[in-house]
Amino acid sequence: MRVRPLRPPLPLLLLLLSACGAPDACLEVSPRAPSIEFQESVVDLGRLPPDAPHEVRVPWRHVGTGGLRVLAVESDCGCVVSSWLSGFENSRLSGFENSRLSGFENSRLSGFENSRLSGFVAPGATGSVVVRVRGPRRLGVTSHRVRVFTDQPPPGDIVTFTLRVRSEHDAEVVPHVLDVGRRSPGARMRRDAEIRLAPELGPQADDLTIRLTGIDGDVRVLPPVQGDHPGRLVRMELRAPSSAGDFGGRLLVLRDGALLASARISGWVDDKP
Numbered sequence: 001m002r003v004r005p006l007r008p009p010l011p012l013l014l015l016l017l018s019a020c021g022a023p024d025a026c027l028e029v030s031p032r033a034p035s036i037e038f039q040e041s042v043v044d045l046g047r048l049p050p051d052a053p054h055e056v057r058v059p060w061r062h063v064g065t066g067g068l069r070v071l072a073v074e075s076d077c078g079c080v081v082s083s084w085l086s087g088f089e090n091s092r093l094s095g096f097e098n099s100r101l102s103g104f105e106n107s108r109l110s111g112f113e114n115s116r117l118s119g120f121v122a123p124g125a126t127g128s129v130v131v132r133v134r135g136p137r138r139l140g141v142t143s144h145r146v147r148v149f150t151d152q153p154p155p156g157d158i159v160t161f162t163l164r165v166r167s168e169h170d171a172e173v174v175p176h177v178l179d180v181g182r183r184s185p186g187a188r189m190r191r192d193a194e195i196r197l198a199p200e201l202g203p204q205a206d207d208l209t210i211r212l213t214g215i216d217g218d219v220r221v222l223p224p225v226q227g228d229h230p231g232r233l234v235r236m237e238l239r240a241p242s243s244a245g246d247f248g249g250r251l252l253v254l255r256d257g258a259l260l261a262s263a264r265i266s267g268w269v270d271d272k273p
Contacts, residue, residue, distance in 0.1 A: 032064035048135030057128040070119040072149040140198030170198040173263035180267035183240040196231040215249025244271040
């Protein structure tokens with residue numbers, strides 16, 4: 001007795017073909033190309049004092065199938081230093097010094113095989129890029145881009161993340177110290193200063209309160225100043241004390257009652273002719 005093989009009904013076969021699009025489509029699954037993926041594309045470090053060092057670890061993971069190699073790491077600013085990469089299979093190499101690294105110094109690299117930075121990253125591997133950054137001298141928010149170069153074809157050969165850091169202050173007075181020198185009792189003097197503002201505050205900043213404390217005088221705000229740090233010129237008409245000795249005060253810049261910046265004023269009164 002011959003047993004005839006079962007065949008699916010024609011409607012079912014047509015349904016399978018239409019779902020797959022082609023006879024072989026249901027049998028092939030396109031693998032995802034290997035890549036490094038950062039947990040955060042933008043890392044906000046908050047406020048930092050000028051030139052203050054700060055270290056941050058930016059986690060990454062390998063996604064896709066197959067391994068890849070890291071060829072180089074670069075930043076767009078010398079104030080950002082990538083110390084080393086962790087999480088690679090071969091993790092015992094230190095003291096690597098500035099080969100194909102732009103803007104990095106005293107690098108300690110973990111997970112690289114040799115000086116060509118041929119760091120192999122296995123499928124499913126995780127780790128972190130350890131980055132050192134210094135607080136910005138520029139007022140406001142500063143962004144730096146860090147790029148990781150791999151051996152994959154474009155556009156997957158470069159993976160980036162951005163560090164965002166904000167200056168500790170939104171304003172500053174230039175100069176920070178106003179020395180009016182030796183004065184006679186009750187003498188009048190005129191001094192100008194510039195109030196520099198973070199770009200996001202704008203050049204007008206009409207809600208600022210500017211006043212003197214600890215010293216007699218009047219203050220007047222002049223038209224806005226254009227430049228890298230838009231701000232306002234301040235003209236002070238000061239009066240020295242009537243008694244001999246050192247004197248001093250401060251120029252205060254406030255917004256909604258909060259102190260944004262200040263400058264120290266100092267001098268001395270000599271009652272001798």
